[in-house]
Amino acid sequence: MKQQDELTDLIRLTARGDEGAYKTLYEKTSPRLFSVSLKLLKRRDWAEDVTQEAYVRVWYHAKEYHTERGQPLTWMISILRNLAIDKLRSRSAQEVEGDESPDELAFGGLGPVKQMMQSQSAMALEGCIDELSEAQRTSIFLSFFEGLSHQQVTARMDEPLGTVKSWVRRGLQSLRRCLER
16 A cells, blocks of 8 residues: 555544544654654754644544545644745744844844745745646655655655656746746
8 A cells, every 4th residue: 555545544534523533643744744843943943843743633634634635644734834934924023023123123033024025925835836737735844844866756756757857847937837827
């Protein structure tokens, strides 16, 4: 049985309230999700919190997973990614509302205007990513967010190397066009 089929079965059982399946799902996927979370957030404590919250969401929303929309790990990573973005946004807002002096804000890091611009850029990128096909989104995510080589992406997605390279190239071209609009 392929890994994605096994994960799909575990999510289905989790949707029915099977705690054993949920535990197995966690054991099989938590190292990967934590790694993604750590790469996105760059702080271990935040990554732990977001990973934990992602698994809570998986438990409560397992019924909403549909195989025709994508692979199980991709679905779980998208939950985690959205939570990580929310965490970064909330931390940025807290830092702006903090007790730093205007000079610290102006010279000691990102000021409110730059933070707003980054936030808008992140939202634009997220919207553009949502416009990609599932195959393009998954191959780009594995290549750039998880740092896998094209060969590793090929093995993970069980697709030919040329197909994966085309998905990545076309997906990046689509992202570029979308962001230029």
